[in-house]
Amino acid sequence: MTISSSHISCGGRPQHHLSTILWGIAGFGLIGVAGGLFLSNLILKWIETISRTARSIMQGDMSRRIPLRGTDDELDHLSESLNAMLDQNEYLIASLKQVSNDIAHDMRRPLARMRQNLERAIGAHGPSDTMHEQVECAIEDLDAALEIFSSLLKLAQLESGAWNNEMEPLDPARLLESVLEPYRSVIEDNGQRLETEIIPACPTVTGHPVLLRQAFSNLIENAVRHTPDQTTITATIMLSDKTITIEIADNGPGIPDEAMLRVFDRFVRLDTSRTHDGNGLGLTMVKAVVQLHRGTIVLSHNNPGVRCIVKLPIEL
Numbered sequence: 001m002t003i004s005s006s007h008i009s010c011g012g013r014p015q016h017h018l019s020t021i022l023w024g025i026a027g028f029g030l031i032g033v034a035g036g037l038f039l040s041n042l043i044l045k046w047i048e049t050i051s052r053t054a055r056s057i058m059q060g061d062m063s064r065r066i067p068l069r070g071t072d073d074e075l076d077h078l079s080e081s082l083n084a085m086l087d088q089n090e091y092l093i094a095s096l097k098q099v100s101n102d103i104a105h106d107m108r109r110p111l112a113r114m115r116q117n118l119e120r121a122i123g124a125h126g127p128s129d130t131m132h133e134q135v136e137c138a139i140e141d142l143d144a145a146l147e148i149f150s151s152l153l154k155l156a157q158l159e160s161g162a163w164n165n166e167m168e169p170l171d172p173a174r175l176l177e178s179v180l181e182p183y184r185s186v187i188e189d190n191g192q193r194l195e196t197e198i199i200p201a202c203p204t205v206t207g208h209p210v211l212l213r214q215a216f217s218n219l220i221e222n223a224v225r226h227t228p229d230q231t232t233i234t235a236t237i238m239l240s241d242k243t244i245t246i247e248i249a250d251n252g253p254g255i256p257d258e259a260m261l262r263v264f265d266r267f268v269r270l271d272t273s274r275t276h277d278g279n280g281l282g283l284t285m286v287k288a289v290v291q292l293h294r295g296t297i298v299l300s301h302n303n304p305g306v307r308c309i310v311k312l313p314i315e316l
Helices: 002-058 074-125 129-159 172-189 209-225 282-292
Strands: 168-170 193-198 205-207 232-240 243-250 296-301 306-313
Touching: 002 074, 074 129, 129 282, 168 172, 168 209, 172 193, 172 209, 172 232, 172 243, 205 209, 205 306, 209 232, 209 243, 209 282, 209 306, 282 296
Parallel strands: 193 232
Antiparallel strands: 168 205, 232 243, 243 306, 296 306
């Protein structure tokens, strides 16, 4: 009986060891899964932070940076490297803009004096018809150059927030209607059609009436000038999620996909034949005005045609 009980005792030990091993494997497995989920969540949050920062920068906020976690680990080191790269890019972009602004400021006066001298030459010396025509062509070229320099200086003022102190509550629907009125006869003469859909009681926004009027005029003029006859141009104002949405659309030929983003860059003109007047700064100016009003502007396809969507925050 003693021998028998000894065998039973020895036979129970392997089962005990096996259960211990299984519990140990399960415990390590749970620790591994928990650690993996923790690291995965940590990295995903860090990647999402980078994505939000990148989206803000793409929307024009060049000052945004990736926040550091304060752990002084590899992720923080990588964030510091990326922030240093963004600092360098912001400095280079600011330097390029400053160069163009300085050129515009310094060249404006001599060109204006040259224009005045040419006008005096025409009036004082009475040149021949051929000379008179050449001088007038030179004056027209100088006017185009002066317009470019004036646009660059105004763009610099917009980007620096120079008009922030001149904002006032205004009705965007009434402002858009005042802009549309002079274009109705032009659109009719071009064989085009204008349709409007404007909410009757539009909330107010905080804005600069002159700048917003110029931005709306530029968008409507682009639709009128770059679409053929029989085109329908629509102007819409809607209320959505604490924002006012202003949409200028047409069913014309549209623009290529690759041009949707770069049309807002300086001196970009999609009309390679240059059959239309312009200096390639119109939509750049519109984007700067919208950003000054803490809004957004995007282009999308209208199938066919183009939709330009401007969103402005409602005054609270």
